[in-house]
Amino acid sequence: MTILLSTLNARFAHASLGLRYLIANMGDLQGDTRLQEFVIGAKTTEVVERILAYQPRIVGLGVYIWNVEESTRVVAMLKRVAPEIVIVLGGPEVSHETQEQHIAQLADYVVTGWGEATFPQLCRQILNGPKPLMKIHAGVQLPMSEIKLPYALYDDKDIAHRNLYVEASRGCPFKCEFCLSSLDKTSWPFDLDAFLAELEALHARGARLFKFVDRTFNLNIKSSLRIMQFFLDKLAQHPDDPVYAHFEVVPDHLPDALKEAIRKFPPGTLQLEIGIQTFNPEVQAIISRKQNDEKSAANIRWLCEQSHAHLHVDLIAGLPGEDIDSFARGFDRLVAIKPHEIQFGILKRLRGTPVIRHTEAYKLVFDPHPPYTILSTDRIGFTDMQRLVRFARYWDMIANSGRFANTLPFVLGDAPFERFMALSDWLYARTDATHRIALDRLAALVGQWLQERGHDAAQVASLLGSDYAGQANMQHIKVKSNKERSDVANPRQTRHIAA
Numbered sequence: 001m002t003i004l005l006s007t008l009n010a011r012f013a014h015a016s017l018g019l020r021y022l023i024a025n026m027g028d029l030q031g032d033t034r035l036q037e038f039v040i041g042a043k044t045t046e047v048v049e050r051i052l053a054y055q056p057r058i059v060g061l062g063v064y065i066w067n068v069e070e071s072t073r074v075v076a077m078l079k080r081v082a083p084e085i086v087i088v089l090g091g092p093e094v095s096h097e098t099q100e101q102h103i104a105q106l107a108d109y110v111v112t113g114w115g116e117a118t119f120p121q122l123c124r125q126i127l128n129g130p131k132p133l134m135k136i137h138a139g140v141q142l143p144m145s146e147i148k149l150p151y152a153l154y155d156d157k158d159i160a161h162r163n164l165y166v167e168a169s170r171g172c173p174f175k176c177e178f179c180l181s182s183l184d185k186t187s188w189p190f191d192l193d194a195f196l197a198e199l200e201a202l203h204a205r206g207a208r209l210f211k212f213v214d215r216t217f218n219l220n221i222k223s224s225l226r227i228m229q230f231f232l233d234k235l236a237q238h239p240d241d242p243v244y245a246h247f248e249v250v251p252d253h254l255p256d257a258l259k260e261a262i263r264k265f266p267p268g269t270l271q272l273e274i275g276i277q278t279f280n281p282e283v284q285a286i287i288s289r290k291q292n293d294e295k296s297a298a299n300i301r302w303l304c305e306q307s308h309a310h311l312h313v314d315l316i317a318g319l320p321g322e323d324i325d326s327f328a329r330g331f332d333r334l335v336a337i338k339p340h341e342i343q344f345g346i347l348k349r350l351r352g353t354p355v356i357r358h359t360e361a362y363k364l365v366f367d368p369h370p371p372y373t374i375l376s377t378d379r380i381g382f383t384d385m386q387r388l389v390r391f392a393r394y395w396d397m398i399a400n401s402g403r404f405a406n407t408l409p410f411v412l413g414d415a416p417f418e419r420f421m422a423l424s425d426w427l428y429a430r431t432d433a434t435h436r437i438a439l440d441r442l443a444a445l446v447g448q449w450l451q452e453r454g455h456d457a458a459q460v461a462s463l464l465g466s467d468y469a470g471q472a473n474m475q476h477i478k479v480k481s482n483k484e485r486s487d488v489a490n491p492r493q494t495r496h497i498a499a
């Protein structure tokens with residue numbers, strides 16, 4: 001065995017699409033290439049031991065924001081115990097600001113950007129000579145028709161137990177400055193017939209859970225419709241064994257034809273991830289995000305009211321030009337629309353993203369360590385930013401989890417941000433923790449907080465009781481067949497359906 005491709009995934013359920021693309025495009029080296037995935041949190045010695053067991057000559061490591069620190073330790077240890085192994089890095093984290101990164105200094109080579117052409121070419125040079133002179137190799141972007149699709153490389157265990165990531169297109173034409181995809185300038189579609197044939201093959205092998213990593217699924221509506229029709233056909237043909245699809249969409253571009261298709265998906269079969277990020281037009285202008293807020297709000301409302309799609313809507317706190325009050329207004333506006341989940345993210349400075357150009361003007365201070373979270377801006381001080389971080393965490397536990405569906409409206413009242421922030425501050429003062437709070441204890445605390453705000457004890461007990469009853473009921477509400485898999489993939493969605 002000559003080449004080992006490896007990475008540390010954020011979770012076991014996440015199968016690396018990027019490494020499978022590399023294998024699919026290794027050409028004559030494919031037979032000599034193996035894949036070994038790990039999950040973050042694994043002991044470095046164990047990772048290194050397992051890598052060495054393959055006796056590779058080359059190790060290709062996928063480096064991402066979530067694994068860069070652990071990957072650095074792996075590379076450092078590999079270089080100590082087996083310095084003869086050639087280490088090649090790739091992935092978004094090392095594709096920008098490469099030279100200043102410790103992991104890049106430890107490794108032999110780095111491929112930045114797209115790896116399908118450049119990684120195998122580099123391996124050939126390493127194996128056959130002449131020795132590559134440059135350390136950093138800018139990935140050559142192949143025409144989409146020349147990229148071999150990797151889906152046959154999902155094995156039966158992946159199909160049975162993991163999320164299957166698929167992409168009908170790469171890149172994004174929009175320019176939101178906090179996002180790495182803003183560097184793409186455009187979107188490149190794969191041949192749709194070939195892609196659908198791969199989906200067909202995966203479905204025939206038993207795959208039911210498809211997560212699209214397309215940055216904006218609804219750019220080309222004709223293609224979106226064909227893909228949705230693929231899933232609708234499968235749902236019609238196999239109603240007792242349904243597929244589940246997850247797409248990321250921009251909210252201000254939902255023509256009627258797309259809405260009609262979305263409306264046809266039964267409960268538990270479609271999830272839409274929708275980026276709002278901010279409802280503040282001044283902030284949108286600062287970060288070059290083009291968004292029609294009215295249309296976006298109306299479309300999200302339509303989706304909530306007229307479709308069964310599970311909606312996961314993203315907001316980002318800490319953007320340049322945003323203060324707590326303007327963020328709160330956007331948050332309240334979104335809460336009023338009632339999507340199933342509001343993903344409350346805190347701005348991160350992803351390597352290579354243009355948002356950095358605002359550092360001076362808006363006094364942006366980022367954590368120098370991954371994930372490079374914003375610590376303060378000229379409008380939100382460090383302490384308040386930490387309050388927002390805790391808000392996000394408690395919001396996830398209480399609102400997004402779906403475990404307090406009946407109680408939540410009483411928590412939020414008519415001032416959702418203000419009241420939830422008050423609850424968040426109160427919870428933190430009592431628990432000193434944002435993790436590992438048992439559900440029973442959390443429920444008791446939420447109940448106590450409501451009572452302290454004048455809610456009747458019996459009413460609070462009844463609300464919390466009904467939420468627990470909801471949990472019990474949830475056990476019976478399955479997303480049809482593939483029960484375990486669907487429930488594992490969508491426990492929150494199942495709770496939201498049950499609520």
Ligand code: SF4
Nearest residue numbers: 172174176179181215
């Ligand atoms: S945030 Fe979304 S729309 Fe904006 S550049 Fe990134 S992927 Fe594109």
